[in-house]
Amino acid sequence: MSERLLSVIVQDEPRVLTRISGLFARRNFNIKSLSVGRTEQRGVSRMTIVVEGDDRVVDQARQQLEKLVDVIRVIDHREEKYVDRELVLVKVRIEGPDQRVEIRHIAEDFRARIVDVGRRALVFEVTGDEGKITAFIEQMRPFGILETMRTGRIALTRGSNAEIQSQRYAPGPSQTLEPILPPSPSSKESV
């Protein structure tokens, strides 16, 4: 399934996260990851949402998001160049001193930092794009991963423009709009 990256700038109101996750659940949109944080502006938060689904579904999700009163702006990163990063914490089991050296070598290749040193475990912090993170986790797997936590992707548009207008859907015959619902076998409906 394809996925798309949306940044959603929202009013930092109570329940705003519930509104957004509820909207996705209610309308059967799939969230792969969602991260939220405050922004440089007071009262404004920013979310990066990775939505799974084909273009029609994600376009619909975006338009539904734009209707929410607390949503200030939706940025579709398909239309805007962006940088994205993910951060992960990985706790790896250590059996002996040899392993310690080997693991450190791998970590250096990934520019992973050790953030906690235990007698039997090390905790690494790695930042990067999704591919790098996944590759690091795969490299560590043989040693025995005890726990991981990923932040989910976060993204910003490139360039100096901080006031990116959300691109509204531009109606036109060039882009016939395909419905989001696949024709489903007739199911029992209600009176």
Add this chain to the structure above:
Amino acid sequence: MNGADALLQSLIDHGLTTIFGYPGGAVIPLYDALTARPEIRHVLTRHEQGAAHAAEGWAKATGKVGVCLATSGPGATNLVTGLADAMLDSVPLLAITGNVARHLLGTDAFQEADITGITLPVTKHNYLVRRADDLPRILAEAVSVASGGRPGPVLIDIPKDVQLEAFTGSFCPPRPRPSVGTVSEEYIEQAKALLRGARRPVLVVGGGAQEASFEITRLARAWNLPTITTLMGLGIFPAADPLWLGMPGMHGSVAANRSISESDLLIGVGMRFDDRVTGRISGFAPKAQIIHVDIDASELGKLVRTHLGLRGEASDVAARLAEGAEPQNLHPWWEKIREWKGRQVAHAAWGAGQAIGFLCGQLAENDILATDVGQHQMLAAQLARFQRPRRWLTSGGLGTMGFGLPAALGAALAAPDCRTVAIVGDGGFQMTMQELATLKRYDIPVKLAILNNSYLGMVRQWQEMFNDRRYSEVYIGESNPDFGILAKAYGIPSWRATDASELAGTVPSWLSCPGPALLEVVVPNEHAVFPMVPQGAALSEMIEDDPAAVQA
């Protein structure tokens, strides 16, 4: 001045001076403040659901925001059905609820319900007010959200101590209606090119075009377009116009459904391709290019393949499409349509169809007709002939039984110069019949007709047609009350008709009686509504007439 006062002042500032409500512990400060506000008319219903539907009736009849008020907990949850109804039918509704004091929020306090949580999916937006000083700003925003763009319900939840808190803020003037921006000329030209090229066009108008009746009529006439109005759009285009083909969908007219199925261009304005309208979506207008005009961008391309999606005001787009029209030669198309228009369901000499046809025939152009949900609703939608918008009040999207009586009550108060008639089923009537007391108390002149077929008729029809007549829990005749005695108990005059001549004899006095009046129309029990598109079938597969009647 406290929060409660500030709220009432803000309501007055916004011209919202009729409130349908029901008191309780968590709104006592608001009710107390009401006593000093003669400008505000509070209408005490007998159930909060009644208050919500009455506010909807008010809003549907006027296009303005309807207001309802309830206490915390059970009062608030009783509003939920009305909110969901308003959400699906895009009705501008403002619901105000009380809640427990701020320090008790989240503690399962007495009569606490997380109503902002509960109503999240059935409101356009909702607010939990945390400071009295925020009230004017929140109210101004709420009214703007409820009425702006695609209208819908908004809820404001006010903890009791916020109602009592000293108000030191300032008031906000009403906000101007937010503009949606206009559709660029390029797209209007593209739409016109499609219109010029079409040989079998149809115009389908939904409830979203309520404010565009004039422009829609011009558009249809300018291009000589066969025009169909959905259940929610009835009255936006005058039924007396020969261009009108009726209603589409599950119980739509032969002409509407056949012409959609054969059309090569379908222009949908302010409608949303609901499954009750489209039938099986893959079989909907299979030969047509679709132009869809809606104020809500998320509707464009949501359900059907759309060749030109125009986000804008219905009135603006329709007016511009009408300008410089180049009507085409549609003779062969109109020939076909005339033949379809000739195919009408034959109603028995006495029965639900005949009775509702007769009642609808008595309506004047300015009368308002409200219905409940079921067979009587579909029959009224098929048989009534509306010439103006905002004269037809029905629950479309949610199909809420119990809507009819309270909605009529709200409309009658909103439009005292119009006569308001309600047709309800014997089943749905009993869901909100407590509002007879409200009719009586305020002497609201709703003319209420109960179509008594002793069944939950619409469900019975489905069980007859699709479940081999295995009637399951749909007979209510044995325990229906005596509706005449019931009316009398409330002090409301009543009439009863059991055949066509009795109906003709009683209707004049029922309709001309000054206050509220009830008419029970007893009809043969097992009748079905046709035409019908069975569930899962395409519009073209409609059953045009009652198979039983056709065989006989």
